[in-house]
Amino acid sequence: MILRVYLLRRLVLVIPLLLGLSLLTFTVSRILPGDPVGLAAGPQATQEIREALARQFGLDQPLPVQYLNYIGGLFQGDWGQSLYSRRLVLDDLRVFFPATLELTIAAVLIATVVGVPAGFLSAVYRDKLPDQVVRIIALFFVSFPAFWLAMIFQSILGVTLDWFPISKRFDVLLAPPPAVTGMITVDALLKLDFNAFGIALSHLATPALVLSFGSLASVTRITRAAVLEALDRDSVRMERALGIPYRVILTKYVLRGTLIAILTIVALEFGWLMAGAVLVETIFDFPGLGLYAVESSLRLDFEPIMGITILYGIVFSLINIATDVAYGIIDPRIRYG
Amino acid sequence: MAEMSQTLTTATPSPRLENLRRGVYRFRRNPLSMVGLVMLVLVIIIAFIAPAIVPYPEDAEGNVRALDRLKPPDGEFYFGTDNVGRDIFSRTLMGTGLALQVGVVIIVLATSIGVTLGGVAGYFGGWIDDLLMRITDIFLTVPALILAIAVTAALGKGITNVMIGIALVWWPGFARLTRSLVLSLREEPFVEAARGIGAGHLRVLFRHILPNIASPIIVKMSTDFGFAVLTAAALGFIGLGAQPPTPEWGAMINDGRDYFPDRWWMATFPGMAIFLMVFSWNLLGDGLRDLLDPRARR
Numbered sequence: 299m300i301l302r303v304y305l306l307r308r309l310v311l312v313i314p315l316l317l318g319l320s321l322l323t324f325t326v327s328r329i330l331p332g333d334p335v336g337l338a339a340g341p342q343a344t345q346e347i348r349e350a351l352a353r354q355f356g357l358d359q360p361l362p363v364q365y366l367n368y369i370g371g372l373f374q375g376d377w378g379q380s381l382y383s384r385r386l387v388l389d390d391l392r393v394f395f396p397a398t399l400e401l402t403i404a405a406v407l408i409a410t411v412v413g414v415p416a417g418f419l420s421a422v423y424r425d426k427l428p429d430q431v432v433r434i435i436a437l438f439f440v441s442f443p444a445f446w447l448a449m450i451f452q453s454i455l456g457v458t459l460d461w462f463p464i465s466k467r468f469d470v471l472l473a474p475p476p477a478v479t480g481m482i483t484v485d486a487l488l489k490l491d492f493n494a495f496g497i498a499l500s501h502l503a504t505p506a507l508v509l510s511f512g513s514l515a516s517v518t519r520i521t522r523a524a525v526l527e528a529l530d531r532d533s534v535r536m537e538r539a540l541g542i543p544y545r546v547i548l549t550k551y552v553l554r555g556t557l558i559a560i561l562t563i564v565a566l567e568f569g570w571l572m573a574g575a576v577l578v579e580t581i582f583d584f585p586g587l588g589l590y591a592v593e594s595s596l597r598l599d600f601e602p603i604m605g606i607t608i609l610y611g612i613v614f615s616l617i618n619i620a621t622d623v624a625y626g627i628i629d630p631r632i633r634y635g
Numbered sequence: 636m637a638e639m640s641q642t643l644t645t646a647t648p649s650p651r652l653e654n655l656r657r658g659v660y661r662f663r664r665n666p667l668s669m670v671g672l673v674m675l676v677l678v679i680i681i682a683f684i685a686p687a688i689v690p691y692p693e694d695a696e697g698n699v700r701a702l703d704r705l706k707p708p709d710g711e712f713y714f715g716t717d718n719v720g721r722d723i724f725s726r727t728l729m730g731t732g733l734a735l736q737v738g739v740v741i742i743v744l745a746t747s748i749g750v751t752l753g754g755v756a757g758y759f760g761g762w763i764d765d766l767l768m769r770i771t772d773i774f775l776t777v778p779a780l781i782l783a784i785a786v787t788a789a790l791g792k793g794i795t796n797v798m799i800g801i802a803l804v805w806w807p808g809f810a811r812l813t814r815s816l817v818l819s820l821r822e823e824p825f826v827e828a829a830r831g832i833g834a835g836h837l838r839v840l841f842r843h844i845l846p847n848i849a850s851p852i853i854v855k856m857s858t859d860f861g862f863a864v865l866t867a868a869a870l871g872f873i874g875l876g877a878q879p880p881t882p883e884w885g886a887m888i889n890d891g892r893d894y895f896p897d898r899w900w901m902a903t904f905p906g907m908a909i910f911l912m913v914f915s916w917n918l919l920g921d922g923l924r925d926l927l928d929p930r931a932r933r
Contacts, residue, residue, distance in 0.1 A: 315773060315776060322773055322774070322777065330786065430667075437914065437921065443868055443885070443910065444869070445869055445888065446888055449892060454896075573779060577872070577873075595784045595785050606781060607781065
């Protein structure tokens with residue numbers, strides 16, 4: 299199938315998924331107990347105030363009407379309004395999403411740069427000491443509670459050693475570079491402002507490091523399995539018989555054979571880390587989607603939650619599609635369809 | 636009849652039993668998984684005897700000892716005391732049972748939902764499969780942690796709602812796994828044979844297919860257990876879980892956050908407890924995967 303047709307078909311299939319997703323979060327927000335209006339109106343609010351608030355947000359309508367209104371709004375760029383701050387959800391998402399994206403990309407980079415070589419090492423020295431060490435370290439890191447590690451790293455790297463700032467995305471006393479992508483490091487580079495880049499990077503370093511721990515183990519494990527499988531191929535035996543140096547076989551032939559598996563796990567982990575950023579953002583007071591989601595949840599402010607889940611749905615689907623397209627680029631034998 | 640089957644099994648040991656024996660041998664040869672198993676047994680023992688052995692069992696409840704506030708670890712308070720003077724050693728150990736219980740409930744709930752839906756989807760196929768898998772896809776697209784937080788917040792704070800919230804986002808993995816396993820067995824001769832002698836759909840699915848796909852599901856249960864405990868602790872940390880004074884590890888870490896790093900012991904010991912619990916489950920799960928899931932054995 300031609301790439302363009304394939305892409306179009308995949309993109310169209312995202313729509314029913316998003317509808318289902320919005321129905322799910324809508325159900326969670328409206329059917330479960332909890333009194334969002336009462337919470338937003340405050341404890342002293344009279345019955346009239348509550349009713350007025352409910353009317354203002356359309357919460358006095360029957361549920362199916364509310365849902366249809368919401369869906370209709372989504373397609374017109376109206377993603378609802380926070381019951382708590384009265385800000386438009388889409389405006390908030392525009393600010394918070396790039397922060398989480400930047401954090402996630404940084405964490406995925408760290409996990410890949412460390413995890414893939416570690417997995418390689420583990421496979422090449424299968425069942426020997428390096429293999430065992432790598433496996434234990436990987437299991438070790440994935441077993442720590444992320445929020446606890448975040449706290450400890452924050453206080454060691456940020457307070458005791460004073461290497462990195464302990465919170466936020468940028469120096470509060472300085473103005474960040476003008477927002478183009480919303481990712482401060484990228485914006486700084488676009489302006490060739492290396493000072494700002496350094497500041498943003500130093501704010502990003504600790505949270506990204508802590509976030510990457512969650513993925514190190516799986517990246518390492520999948521890489522190890524893929525390398526072992528690639529090493530087991532007849533072609534490798536042939537190459538060895540031909541006298542090609544083992545180092546060349548590994549870097550040239552085996553590595554290429556494992557790219558698909560590595561790509562799969564990295565894409566998967568990207569989604570995982572984006573969701574896992576919730577806890578790390580909470581500790582580092584990093585103003586991203588995760589912090590936004592937690593704060594909104596605690597206030598039973600469900601319009602932002604619905605917006606966040608739908609945004610995640612879009613991002614996850616796009617990542618999946620991009621991964622499938624990349625398969626075909628890495629391995630021309632794979633056909634789209 | 637019972638006697639006859641007994642003699643038959645002793646005469647020719649069933650292949651399943653033989654596999655199990657070989658598996659146990661392999662498991663015991665793997666030092667890491669043995670360490671995991673031993674640690675886990677210790678954890679379970681601690682969970683049961685904690686109320687009897689800890690020096691201050693009353694500290695798991697709302698006990699306040701104003702004179703002993705924020706004492707560093709010493710001979711009397713092994714892990715120090717918290718901001719209201721409670722013994723952290725007692726509270727950490729008393730929290731073990733709760734953490735185990737939370738893990739068991741989440742995993743059992745998630746497995747029951749996931750295996751049932753995945754099994755039905757894989758076995759019947761057709762539109763039932765389509766419908767159930769689309770629903771599963773939707774759940775898999777929402778970030779689990781955020782949905783769990785939202786559901787728990789909507790249901791109201793508390794450890795029961797945390798378990799419900801997490802289980803509700805945890806089942807899709809089991810559904811996917813079960814479906815793929817059922818699909819691989821659906822056309823096997825023994826399934827056809829069972830159908831042929833008149834077994835109903837549910838009987839075939841639960842009595843004939845399910846026992847044959849139990850291994851990978853058990854592996855997933857054990858590896859997921861640790862992460863379920865972690866997730867529950869995370870929700871406790873955010874403040875959605877067990878309410879004070881319950882000695883829930885995540886909430887205890889949150890209590891210690893304001894006192895970190897000067898009074899490091901408040902947050903450190905509950906954190907170590909979570910780590911040890913999760914680490915032992917992961918070691919065990921790793922060993923079980925080598926043992927029960929032949930494809931992963933490399």
